[in-house]
Structure formats: structure tokens, C-alpha cells
Amino acid sequence: MTWQMSGYIMIIYIAYIQGIPRSLVEASEIDGANSFERFRYIIFPLIAPAFTVSMFLTLSNSFKIFDQNVALTAGAPYNSTVVKE
Structure with a gap:
């Protein structure tokens, strides 16, 4: 799923x-x-919402994978189908 997303x-x-105005x-x-100050004070704050969006999408897909395994097998037999870290 990681490679898929x-x-x-x-x-x-x-x-x-690409949405960062060149004039800034x-x-x-x-x-x-x-270059470090440009990244810290201009570029990073403008792309910070992308981190929020990507974190939400990644977490929601992670929960979908966990839910599917638990719903189909309930961890049986002997918790062999439980998602491990």
C-alpha cells in the first residue's frame, strides 16, 4: 500500500x-x-498543508488495511493474520 500511494x-x-509564487x-x-532560510521561512510554510493532506490519506489507508484483515480472519489461526509492525 505504501508504494501504491x-x-x-x-x-x-x-x-x-509548483504553487509557490516565484516572486516570494x-x-x-x-x-x-x-537557501536554508528560504526553505525554512517561505517554502516549508507554503507546503505545510501538503503534509497534512498526505498524513490524512496515509493514515486512512492504513486503517483500511488493518480493518480488512481483522474483519476477514479475526486474527485466526493463532493470531497469524494480525498485522505486525
Whole structure:
């Protein structure tokens, strides 16, 4: 499931990164911000909602996988079908 969702999550991140206005990055360059400061104060806050979206999608799909195994087998026989970490 991780590999199945990785492409979708990657598209979400790419969309958020492409949505960053170039004028903000250029303004920070003019103000003298180095690359770390640009990332910390401009880029990361603008892509932070992508982390929320990807975390929600990943967790919801994780619960779907766990629920399916428990519903079909109830852990039988001898808890051999319980999802292990």
C-alpha cells in the first residue's frame, strides 16, 4: 500500500511546490536570505498543508488495511493474520 500511494502523495507535493509564487522566492533572494532560510521561512510554510493532506490519506489507508484483515480472519489461526509492525 505504501508504494501504491507514493505516486499520489508525490503529485500532491509537486502541486504544492509548483504553487509557490516565484516572486516570494525572488524577494527573499533580494533580501539576502540564504537557501536554508528560504526553505525554512517561505517554502516549508507554503507546503505545510501538503503534509497534512498526505498524513490524512496515509493514515486512512492504513486503517483500511488493518480493518480488512481483522474483519476477514479475526486474527485466526493463532493470531497469524494480525498485522505486525
